[in-house]
Amino acid sequence: MQISKYLIATLREAPAEAEIISHQLMLRAGMIRRIASGIYTWLPMGLRVLRKVEAIIREEMDRTGAQELLMPGVQPAELWEESGRWDQYGPELLRIQDRHQRDFCLGPTHEEIITDLIRKEIRSYKQLPANFYQIQTKFRDEVRPRFGIMRAREFLMKDAYSFHLTEESLQETYDEMFSTYTRIFERLGLKFRAVQADSGNIGGNASHEFHVLADSGEDQIVFNEEGSYAANIELAEAPMPEGERNAPEATLATVDTPDQHTIEELSQFLNISADKCIKTLVVKGQNESLVALVLRGDHELNKVKAEKIPAVEIPLEFASAEEIKKSLNCTPGSIGPVNINIPVIVDHSALHVADFVCGANEDGKHLTGVNWGRDLPEPEGVDIRNIVKGEPAADGSGKLDIAKGIEVGHIFQLGKKYSAAMKATCLDKNGDSQTLIMGCYGIGVSRIVAAAIEQNHDENGIIWPVAIAPFHISLVPINMHKSQRLRDAVMGLYQELQDAGIEVLLDDRKERPGVMFSDAELIGIPHRLTFGERGLDAGTIEYRSRTDSENTDIQLSEVTDFIKSQLARA
């Protein structure tokens, strides 16, 4: 491709709206432009990357025998009513009406459509198992779209749905999808990790997420050194406290703690460590009641775990200061589990602390020397906290580390949730009707593009893995417009490289070298060839990879083979 005939929409400065690096770089490199909140146009340069990601996913899905189809973006309400999700889904589902006032929605996912299709088309066990996928635009009306492509409202997703007669068959396809996803992310050239995941409200037994590792990731993933355990922190079981709880030594006392609200303030004020404090979080319970969740002062609440407690309302919501005042007659900073008039749920490690400090349920006062069983009832412990880096795994598989990840893939064993609701059945060997068992497997195609940038960039711009780079090499001629013989040589080389199957971006603009170098680096093209008269005379050309800081002279006669070998290496 010659730049003079291509839309190179690079920006020197990042638009103020862009917060994270991938968003800034995608705008600056001329890959995307925003058209509304969370809705973007993909420019030619960005689309090339998106298409490469798609192609790899498509190849690997096809290799497993999955069949590609394409389902509609606009879906009729009837199917959603049938699955029950028309009422359940909430405002994230963008609902629209046609000219006849019939209800439709923009598809945030396609379980209803595929289940409807399959119940009509599949009649015999002989047609199973089967796996269907599509690469399609989804729309989810997020509360707060942010981070550009990373959390857009309209986004590109590969979703696949498999159908089975038995759990064993589902497990087989699930395992195959797991290894296929592994291969996909390996081919994409990204550092990633597969983790056990919460299956959330979709339900089902097994679920794994695939995360691209990046410091800017919104998810925390927990894993041990040997690699035998990896889970989303939402799910990772906290280890039980070791040993017996210390016997009470201190006597219960009330102390004045004016204006001490946070654990940090409190521990400094009283000169005690945070793990001797107990914090009490008040959340909404069933039927407009309140529930107290009690944690050790240095621990964090795990929202997903807390939502599994029956008394806690889903989604988990903190009580407002007014509700707390009304019910407990104190401000949020002074709550404690002693003599409290709402149900108390205590984390295992909080239950293991003796002589602890907690709020007195009276403003400006805390209790010290508090002990479970003596000063307040001793409840059953539960696991409602996040694991802390360095803790042992609950299954005894060693010390745990925590990394940040961007969720780019998620596989589920759905079971019969949709097939039962929508009566998707087929006949088994005995001629009996069986409800189908389903799996579903998603990959955030457009999110991968952003995640790849989050993981691979420097101060000059993007550093694409070769597999998804918009072009393999940039060819930068120096002063081509002044030298016909150089122009001839450049055009000859350009042709030669292209004939070898190499994707070349030829910078034939009448720009200064610095401009061309900067653009190539910003766009993130993995390899660069700089060609000037000097080199032409010497029969050499200068090569530099995107991650090099020095040029290397390559014999002109060998340059195509050299580039091919560089590309093959990646």
Added chain:
RNA sequence: CGGGGUGUAGCGCAGCCUGGUAGCGCACCGGCAUGGGGUGCCGGUGGUCGGAGGUUCGAAUCCUCUCACCCCGACCA
């Protein structure tokens, strides 16, 4: 949804407080020079100042409403 903020040329911003009819840098077009890391000089194109209403002789500027966009949001007990 709650809180905060921003809308002035394609991008980044100034001007607003203290009303007088819009400016800077980059980008873009033309010219000359330059020619290996965003070069220099000269000359240009481009803006209903987000929108509507109001106050005023006069509004980017003051007031009201509205729209859009961005950021933060529970670890605080």
